[in-house]
Amino acid sequence: MTQIKFVDLSAQYLAYKEEINQQVLDVLASIQYIGGPQLEGLEKELQEFCGCQHAIGCSNGTDSLLLALLAAGIKPQDEVITTSFTFVSTVEMICLIGAIPVFIDIDPENCLMDSKLLEGAITPKTKAIIPVSLFGQVSAMDEINAVAQQHSLVVIEDAAQSFGARQSTTKGEKYSCDLSTYACTSFYPAKGLGCYGDGGAVFTDNDDDAKKLRSLLNHGQSDRYEYVNIGINGRLDDIQAAILRVKLRHYKDEIARRCQLADNYTRALENTPTLTPLKLLEGNKSVYSQYSLYAPLSKRDDYRNTLQEQGIPTGVYYPKPLHQHKVFAEFAYRGRDKNSKTQPVPLPHTEAAASRIFSLPVHPFLSDEQQDKIIEVLNRLK
Numbered sequence: 001m002t003q004i005k006f007v008d009l010s011a012q013y014l015a016y017k018e019e020i021n022q023q024v025l026d027v028l029a030s031i032q033y034i035g036g037p038q039l040e041g042l043e044k045e046l047q048e049f050c051g052c053q054h055a056i057g058c059s060n061g062t063d064s065l066l067l068a069l070l071a072a073g074i075k076p077q078d079e080v081i082t083t084s085f086t087f088v089s090t091v092e093m094i095c096l097i098g099a100i101p102v103f104i105d106i107d108p109e110n111c112l113m114d115s116k117l118l119e120g121a122i123t124p125k126t127k128a129i130i131p132v133s134l135f136g137q138v139s140a141m142d143e144i145n146a147v148a149q150q151h152s153l154v155v156i157e158d159a160a161q162s163f164g165a166r167q168s169t170t171k172g173e174k175y176s177c178d179l180s181t182y183a184c185t186s187f188y189p190a191k192g193l194g195c196y197g198d199g200g201a202v203f204t205d206n207d208d209d210a211k212k213l214r215s216l217l218n219h220g221q222s223d224r225y226e227y228v229n230i231g232i233n234g235r236l237d238d239i240q241a242a243i244l245r246v247k248l249r250h251y252k253d254e255i256a257r258r259c260q261l262a263d264n265y266t267r268a269l270e271n272t273p274t275l276t277p278l279k280l281l282e283g284n285k286s287v288y289s290q291y292s293l294y295a296p297l298s299k300r301d302d303y304r305n306t307l308q309e310q311g312i313p314t315g316v317y318y319p320k321p322l323h324q325h326k327v328f329a330e331f332a333y334r335g336r337d338k339n340s341k342t343q344p345v346p347l348p349h350t351e352a353a354a355s356r357i358f359s360l361p362v363h364p365f366l367s368d369e370q371q372d373k374i375i376e377v378l379n380r381l382k
């Protein structure tokens, strides 16, 4: 049996090698490296894939969040409600523009924003909500959008881990990135849909917002050397776009394989009292960017070591919630009771998840034989 990898980018490259090489060589020969036809083609295909009116390629997932926050007009001291159980970028970009992240807890069953806590976190300064579609499944968007609408808030889906995921909503089945005012995704190589460098995209249905986003990611220009916004260099290049177009052709098959592997794990772990896989929110179809599960308290390291000894790599997303990091510590005290440094925002499920969660290999090139071995070792964990 070949070595089990947590993410297998080399197997993926070998599978699509001819197509990818050809696409890259074509871009090299075309000398259209920035803002060329590959980017235009990719944007159109991303729109068609998820149903959103505008898909705008950009430099990475972090910048896509910054661009959405800027396009939404979020200003210093505005409050943005999000979760602390996420990759740093979500909160980092809120702070970078001087706004204040207000944390609410997650639902421990799925690690997504607990939408029931939203109302209690809203103040006159609240301007936006950033739900994070973690581990490949979309947050409870009907509930989140309803609260946002009632309070005139912008919703920015952090879809860095969920492009391709689906949810049945009051408007029928919809794709991640087509469920909010703005959505942001990442094409980091290890993501479900990854390029061979950095890349990302922002999504919106609104024509004016799309125009503004395109300006913001190109130094705030409206036209060449006409500056109308303070922006950034946040462009996606054509080599990355060309690679993504190849991978997008295979993406639905890859999602199907990930789902099959996830179902196998879930079935195999049904009678394993020591391990508790996360659950799907009702109506969700995940892309399983991670297959995450809980170990009993203080057993996670032992379990991971046992798995590693058997040649099975695992990951921990995330070992420490963001509000427990020094740089974000002040925000642990904001939210419900402002000005009080004595009452931290209660985030018990976030903190418990960080101490128990870990993730198993679920990439589309994992063989049945490899997964059988992983399941056999999991079933022996005590």
Ligand SMILES: Cc1ncc(COP(=O)(O)O)c(C=O)c1O
Residues within 6 Å of the ligand: 060, 061, 062, 063, 086, 087, 089, 090, 132, 158, 160, 161, 185, 186, 187, 188, 198, 199, 200
């Ligand atoms: C939830 C989340 N948000 C944002 C990002 C940032 O994406 P990028 O690494 O492309 O900047 C990531 C990437 O890991 C992520 O997982």
